[in-house]
Amino acid sequence: MECENLKLESGLGLVGDRNFGKNTYPGQNATLVEAEEIERFCMENARTIDLSITRRNIVTRGIHLNDLVGKEFTIGTARLRGVELCEPCSILGRNLSSESLSAEAVIKRWVGCGGLRADIIASGAIDRGSRIQAGA
Template identity: 35%
Template sequence: MTGRGTVERIFIAPEAEVAMREQDAVEAVAGCGLQGDRYWSELESGTFVGWDGDEERDAGFDLTLIEQEAIEALARESSIELAPGEHRRNIETRGVALNHLVGKRFRVGEVVCRGDRLCEPCSHLQRLTQDGVLGALTHRGGLRTDILKGGVIRPGDVVELLE
């Protein structure tokens, strides 16, 4: 994997715990998230919401990404095959080391993001999928980001480091 990759698939879910829906394109808005997603600041119906409208929104809830290579490794190494979007992340990438983007500014198509922290798997994800997911995705469960400059994200868009 390199510092430059591509968007392979896009998913959103309008509410907590409902199935992720694949999208052909999604509008990303700085400080708000992905339009129509459960963590969009106007909806805030995600499971891990820490924002009540009276204070500043928690960092790292605008957009989540996961490497397709991690999903493939999960199947290969642990015999756990997740259905499309079952990983609960918004963007699947290929060819970019997402862990290296923590604390960095990067571009997803025309959208500028800052990597906030790793998106480690949790017992909630394991409860929604199957036993073993939590351990098998540790340190490769993706990246939580903040959107700094909005725009539209589409499959095939470039993901690359700006700094």
């Protein structure tokens, strides 16, 4: 589902998300992924580019998310803390597999570039096109 704006609640997640209110482990509030990685995967596998295929909450552009692990950053008026890499799981593997690409190959392909898990430390809103400010 594509949105023009998102509301983020501290410690709870993205309003309307299937995981909203779940706080079982650090980094469960929000997941981010780089648009460039999705586009690269789609081109490598002759797929139509679909930025929603990874099921991450927020798709970014122009920032290397791995650099935000352990750091605070803002997007729009929300403040987040990068907790850990969002490594690929069996669901991602299954969802992106095809006749020519096994689920295991999908998982291997996305290791290290599957995005970022983050905690929301200050509620706020994100509009489409909001910039990420690291350490702000």
